[in-house]
Amino acid sequence: xFKPTTIKDIAKALNLSTxxxxxxxxxxxxxxxxxxxxxxxxxxxxxxxxNPIALSLKERRSYSIGxxxxxxxxxxxxxxxxxxxxxxxxxxxxVVISQSHDQYEREVTNIQHLANRSVDGIIISLAAETKDxxxxxxxxxxxxxxxxxxxxxxxxxxxxxxxxxxxxxxxxTEFLISKGCKKIAxxxxxxxxxxxxxxxxxxxxxxxxxxxxxxxxxxxxxxxGGSEKGEVELAVKSLLNLPQKPDAIFxxxxxxxxxxxxxxxxxxxxxxxxxxxxxxxxxxxLLKPSLSCVRQPAFEMGRIATEMLINLIESKYPVExxxxxxxxxxxxxxx
Amino acid sequence: xFKPTTIKDIAKALNLSTxxxxxxxxxxxxxxxxxxxxxxxxxxxxxxxxNPIALSLKERRSYSIGxxxxxxxxxxxxxxxxxxxxxxxxxxxxVVISQSHDQYEREVTNIQHLANRSVDGIIISLAAETKDxxxxxxxxxxxxxxxxxxxxxxxxxxxxxxxxxxxxxxxxTEFLISKGCKKIAxxxxxxxxxxxxxxxxxxxxxxxxxxxxxxxxxxxxxxxGGSEKGEVELAVKSLLNLPQKPDAIFxxxxxxxxxxxxxxxxxxxxxxxxxxxxxxxxxxxLLKPSLSCVRQPAFEMGRIATEMLINLIESKYPVExxxxxxxxxxxxxxx
DNA sequence: GTGAAAGCGCTAACAA
DNA sequence: TTGTTAGCGCTTTCAC
Numbered sequence: 001x002f003k004p005t006t007i008k009d010i011a012k013a014l015n016l017s018t019x020x021x022x023x024x025x026x027x028x029x030x031x032x033x034x035x036x037x038x039x040x041x042x043x044x045x046x047x048x049x050x051n052p053i054a055l056s057l058k059e060r061r062s063y064s065i066g067x068x069x070x071x072x073x074x075x076x077x078x079x080x081x082x083x084x085x086x087x088x089x090x091x092x093x094x095v096v097i098s099q100s101h102d103q104y105e106r107e108v109t110n111i112q113h114l115a116n117r118s119v120d121g122i123i124i125s126l127a128a129e130t131k132d133x134x135x136x137x138x139x140x141x142x143x144x145x146x147x148x149x150x151x152x153x154x155x156x157x158x159x160x161x162x163x164x165x166x167x168x169x170x171x172x173t174e175f176l177i178s179k180g181c182k183k184i185a186x187x188x189x190x191x192x193x194x195x196x197x198x199x200x201x202x203x204x205x206x207x208x209x210x211x212x213x214x215x216x217x218x219x220x221x222x223x224x225g226g227s228e229k230g231e232v233e234l235a236v237k238s239l240l241n242l243p244q245k246p247d248a249i250f251x252x253x254x255x256x257x258x259x260x261x262x263x264x265x266x267x268x269x270x271x272x273x274x275x276x277x278x279x280x281x282x283x284x285x286l287l288k289p290s291l292s293c294v295r296q297p298a299f300e301m302g303r304i305a306t307e308m309l310i311n312l313i314e315s316k317y318p319v320e321x322x323x324x325x326x327x328x329x330x331x332x333x334x335x
Numbered sequence: 336x337f338k339p340t341t342i343k344d345i346a347k348a349l350n351l352s353t354x355x356x357x358x359x360x361x362x363x364x365x366x367x368x369x370x371x372x373x374x375x376x377x378x379x380x381x382x383x384x385x386n387p388i389a390l391s392l393k394e395r396r397s398y399s400i401g402x403x404x405x406x407x408x409x410x411x412x413x414x415x416x417x418x419x420x421x422x423x424x425x426x427x428x429x430v431v432i433s434q435s436h437d438q439y440e441r442e443v444t445n446i447q448h449l450a451n452r453s454v455d456g457i458i459i460s461l462a463a464e465t466k467d468x469x470x471x472x473x474x475x476x477x478x479x480x481x482x483x484x485x486x487x488x489x490x491x492x493x494x495x496x497x498x499x500x501x502x503x504x505x506x507x508t509e510f511l512i513s514k515g516c517k518k519i520a521x522x523x524x525x526x527x528x529x530x531x532x533x534x535x536x537x538x539x540x541x542x543x544x545x546x547x548x549x550x551x552x553x554x555x556x557x558x559x560g561g562s563e564k565g566e567v568e569l570a571v572k573s574l575l576n577l578p579q580k581p582d583a584i585f586x587x588x589x590x591x592x593x594x595x596x597x598x599x600x601x602x603x604x605x606x607x608x609x610x611x612x613x614x615x616x617x618x619x620x621l622l623k624p625s626l627s628c629v630r631q632p633a634f635e636m637g638r639i640a641t642e643m644l645i646n647l648i649e650s651k652y653p654v655e656x657x658x659x660x661x662x663x664x665x666x667x668x669x670x
Numbered sequence: 671g672t673g674a675a676a677g678c679g680c681t682a683a684c685a686a
Numbered sequence: 687t688t689g690t691t692a693g694c695g696c697t698t699t700c701a702c
Contacts, residue, residue, distance in 0.1 A: 004451060004477070006695055017673045022697060032671055049451050053391045054695035057678050062388065072432070073413030081407070085434075094448060097407070097432045099420075113429060116339055116384050138382070142339065261621050281618075286596050288623045341679055352689045357681060367687060389679035392694050 005048055014042060025050070064094035065309060066114035068124040070102040070225060074254055076280040076298045077125070080149065083302025084123060091310055093120075100127040102227040108135045121145035121309045123302075126153060128190040128225030145312035149305040150296075152194045152324075159308035160324040161301050165195050168294035168329035169202025172276040173250050175292060175331065177210050179274050181248035185218040185239045187232070187260055187277075188252045189225050196221070199252050199278070217242060222256060232259030233266065240267060251277030261289055290334040297327045340383055349377060360385065399429035400644060401449035403459040405437040405560060411589055411615040411633045412460070415484065418637025419458060426645055428455075435462035437562040443470045456480035456644045458637075461488060463525040463560030480647035484640040487529045487659075494643035495659040496636050500530050503629035503664035504537025507611040508585050510627060510666065512545050514609050516583035520553040520574045522567070522595055522612075523587045524560050531556070534587050534613070552577060557591060567594030568601065575602060586612030596624055625669040632662045 007021045014021070016035070024031045024039035025048075031039075042048075056062040065088055069077040081097060088095045096119055100107040107127040112135070114122055124136070124146065133153055140146050140156060149161040176184050186203050189196045204214050220235040222228075236259075239246055251257045257277040264270030270289045279293040304325055312319055342356045349356070351370070359366045359374035360383075366374075377383075391397040400423055404412040416432060423430045431454055435442040442462040447470070449457055459471070459481065468488055475481050475491060484496040511519050521538050524531045539549050555570040557563075571594075574581055586592045592612040599605030605624045614628040639660055647654055 008695075018696080019674080019698075020672055022695095023672090026697090030671060035671080049447075051392075051695055052451065052453050053388060053397065054678090055697085056388045057386075057392050057680090057694090058696050058698095060678070071413070072407040072416070073410055075408055078406070078408030082434075094453075095433075098430075112384065116386060118387050118429075258618050258621070261618075265621060283593050283596075283616075283618060283622070286593070286600060286622050286624075287618070288621055343679075353679085354681075354690080355688055357679095358688090361681090365687060370687080386679050389694090390681085392678090392696090393680050393682095395694070 004051070005046055006051065007048075010039065010042060010046075010048065014038060061120045061313075062094075062118055063092055064096055064119050065306070065313075066096045066098065066111075066119035066122045068098055068100055068107060068110050068114070068122065070125065070127055070227070071099050072097060075282060076150075076254055076296060079280060079298035080125075080302035080305075083299035084306045085302075086299075087303050087306040087310070093310065100130075102128040102225040104129040104131070111135055111139065115139050115144050121147070121313045123147050123149060123305050123309055125150040126193065128193060128223065128227070131192055145309055147305045147309040147312065149301050150195060154194055157322055159305075159312065159322050161305045161308070161327070162194070162198075162324065163296040163301065163327045163329050165198035165329075166202040166205070168278065168296070168331070169199040169250065169252075170206045171202075171329070171331045172278075172292070172294050173203045173206035174210070175333065176248040176250060176274055176276055177206065177212070179248070181274055182212060183218070183244055183246045184212070184248045184250060185220070185246035186250050186252070187235055187239070187256050188219060188221045189256065190223050191221045193225075196252060203250055218246060225253065226255040226259045232256055233263040236260050236263035237267070240269065247272065248274040248276070251275060253277070254279040254281055257281075257291055257293070261287060261291065264289055284332075285334050287334075292331070292333045292335065295330045295332055297329070300327060339386070340381055341386065345374065345377060345381075345383065349373060396455045396648075397429075397453055398427055399431055399454050400641070400648075401431045401433065401446075401454035401457045403433055403435055403442060403445050403449070403457065405460065405462055405562070406434050407432060409589055410617060411485075411631060414615060414633035415460075415637035415640075418634035419641045420637075421634075422638050422641035422645070428645065435465075437463040437560040439464040439466070446470055446474065450474045450479055456482070456648045458482050458484060458640050458644055460485040461528065463528060463558065463562070466527055480644055482640045482644040482647065484636050485530060489529055492657055494640075494647065494657050496640045496643070496662070497529070497533075497659070498631040498636065498662045498664050500533035500664075501537040501540070503613065503631070503666070504534040504585065504587075505541045506537075506664070506666045507613075507627070507629050508538045508541035509545070510668065511583040511585060511609055511611055512541065512547070514583070516609055517547060518553070518579055518581045519547070519583045519585060520555070520581035521585050521587070522570055522574070522591050523554060523556045524591065525558050526556045528560075531587060538585055553581060560588065561590040561594045567591055568598040571595050571598035572602070575604065582607065583609040583611070586610060588612070589614040589616055592616075592626055592628070596622060596626065599624055619667075620669050622669075627666070627668045627670065630665045630667055632664070635662055 007018050011018045011021045021039055024036045085095050098110040147159045152160045207214050222231050224231055226232045251260050257279050276292040284291050342353050346353045346356045359371045420430050433445040482494045487495045542549050557566050559566055561567045586595050592614050611627040619626050
C-alpha cells in the first residue's frame with residue numbers, strides 16, 4: 001500500500017511534538033532556528049510533503065479550481081485551459097478539468113462533483129444543451145465562486161470573460177460580402193447560448209449595413225452544438241436544398257465549421273460557396289475548402305478568467321462589484 | 336463563504352447521532368427502514384452530498400485517478416481520455432487530467448502533484464522529452480499504482496496498453512510502396528520513446544519485405560515530439576533538401592503529420608509526395624495534401640488502461656503478474 | 671520556544 | 687437499532 005510519511009513520523013523520529021514539526025515546516029517564527037533546521041533537513045532527507053487532503057479538510061479549501069468546458073479536444077478550449085493553467089499553477093492552485101460534452105446532464109453531474117469543497121471555485125463555459133441554470137445558481141448562492149467565460153450566463157451576478165463575438169461575426173460576414181456574396185447563410189449554435197445571440201447580431205448588423213435583407217430560412221441552429229451525430233450535416237443539407245441556395249456560409253463555431261466542411265465534402269459541393277467562421281484550429285489553412293476565420297484570444301481569456309476567479313476565492317469580503325471583460329477577436333483570411 | 340451542510344447538521348435537525356446518519360446514508364443494514372427513510376429524504380431535500388475530502392482523509396484514498404498525457408488538444412489523447420472517463424465514472428472514480436506538453440519538467444511536477452494521495456493511481460503516456468524515469472520509479476516503489484498506455488516504460492513491471500504500432504507502421508509503409516513510392520522517408524518522434532522504436536521497426540520491415548534498402552538519412556527524429564517551435568519544419572526541410580528527395584513520407588504521429596503538412600504547404604511543395612501517418616484526427620479527410628492514416632483504438636485503450644488501474648488500486652494483495660495489452664490499428668486511405 | 675489538545679467531516683469499533 | 691468515541695493528518699489556540 002502507498003503510505004507516505006506524516007508529521008507524526010517526523011515528530012517521533014526527532015523527539016518533538018507534531019505541533020513543533022508543523023510550525024517548523026511552515027517556517028513559524030516562534031520556532032528556534034536550530035529546531036527549524038533539524039526538522040527541515042530531516043523532512044528534506046525523507047522527501048516529505050504534507051498531505052494535501054488533510055490540509056484541505058483543515059483549511060476548508062483545496063487550492064484547486066475546477067474547469068467545465070464542453071470538450072478539451074477543441075482548440076479554443078485547450079488554449080483557454082493552457083491560459084488557465086498558466087495562472088493557476090503560479091498562484092499555487094491545481095486545475096481539475098472536466099467535460100460536459102455539451103450535455104446538460106453531464107454538466108450538472110460535473111459541477112456537483114467539483115463543488116462540495118473539492119474545488120475552491122469554478123470556471124465554466126456552458127453546455128449547448130443547458131437551458132436550466134438552477135444547478136449553477138444554487139451553488140453560487142451558497143457562496144461558491146464562479147467565473148463564466150465564452151458561453152456566459154448573463155443573468156448571474158459574477159465575473160465574466162468573453163471575446164467580442166458581435167464584432168467578430170460582423171467582420172466575418174462583411175468579409176463574405178466583400179467577396180461578392182449576397183445570399184449568406186448562418187450556421188449557428190444552440191439558440192439560447194450567449195455566444196449564439198451575440199454572433200447572430202454581428203451577422204445581421206453586417207447584412208443590414210450593406211442593405212442585404214436578413215432571411216430567417218438562412219439561419220440554422222444546432223441545438224447540441226454539433227455534438228449530436230448528423231446534426232450539422234442535416235443543417236447544411238437543408239441550406240443546400242433551399243430554393244435560393246446560399247452562396248456563402250458564416251459558421252458560428254469550430255466544431256460546426258468542421259462539420260460543415262465535412263458535409264459539403266460528402267455532398268460533393270461547396271466549390272461555389274465561400275465559408276467563414278469562428279475557429280482557433282491550427283490546421284485551418286490546410287483544409288481543402290478553405291476557411292477564413294475569426295480567432296479568439298483563448299489563452300488570454302483563460303488567464304483573465306483565472307485571475308478573476310482567484311480574486312473571488314481569496315477576497316476577504318464578499319465581492320459585490322463584478323466585471324465583464326470583452327476581448328477583441330482577429331480575422332484571418334485563407335483562400 | 337461556501338459552507339455546505341454536514342452530517343452533523345442533519346443529525347442535529349433530525350435529532351439523531353452522526354453515526355446513525357452516516358450509516359443511513361450509506362444504507363447500512365443495521366439501520367431501521369424508517370430512520371433510513373427519514374434521513375435519506377431529508378438529505379435529498381437539502382441536496383446533501385458527503386464531503387469527499389473528509390472521506391479521503393478517513394479512507395486514505397481519494398477515489399480519483401490521475402492522467403498524464405502530453406496534451407489534451409490531440410485527438411488521440413482526448414479520445415483516450417473519453418475512454419478513461421467512461422470506466423472511471425462508472426466505478427465511482429473522479430478523473431484528474433494534466434498535461435506534460437511533452438516536457439520532462441512538467442511531467443515531473445505533475446506526477447508529484449498527483450501522487451501524495453491526491454489520486455489513488457496514475458495512467459500515463461510519457462513525455463517526448465523524458466529520458467530519466469526515477470520520478471516515476473520512486474512512486475511506483477512506494478506502492479502507487481501506475482498504468483502506462485501509448486508511450487510506455489518497458490522496463491517497469493506494471494500493466495501496459497499499446498496499439499500494435501509495428502503492424503500499423505508496416506501497413507502504412509506498405510501502402511506507400513503500393514502507390515509506387517520507392518524513396519520513403521520516415522518522420523519520427525523522440526528516439527527513446529517506445530512508440531518510436533516500434534513504429535520504426537514496422538517501417539523498416541515493410542521496406543525490407545519489398546527489397547527497398549533502409550537509409551538512415553531518410554529517418555528524421557523530432558526530440559520534442561513536434562512541440563518545439565519549428566522543429567518539424569526543420570526536419571521536413573532537411574528531407575526535401577536531400578540529394579535524393581523522397582517521394583513519400585511515413586509520419587509517426589498526429590502532431591508531426593500536421594506539422595509536416597504545414598511545412599510542405601509553406602515550401603509550396605508536396606504535390607509529388609505521398610504522405611501517410613499515425614493520426615486519429617477527424618478532419619484528416621478535409622486536408623489538402625491528403626493524408627492516409629493509421630488509426631489507433633484510443634477510446635478502447637483508455638478503457639482498458641482504466642480497468643487495469645482500478646484492478647491494481649482495489650486489489651487486496653500486492654499484484655505480481657502484469658500484462659501488456661496490444662490493440663490492433665486500422666488503416667484509412669484518403670486520396 | 672515547545673507541547674497538549676481540540677477540531678475540520680467522516681467512518682467504524684465498541685457500548686448500550 | 688442507535689449512540690459514543692477515537693482517529694484519519696494537519697493546524698492552531700492555549701498553557702507552560
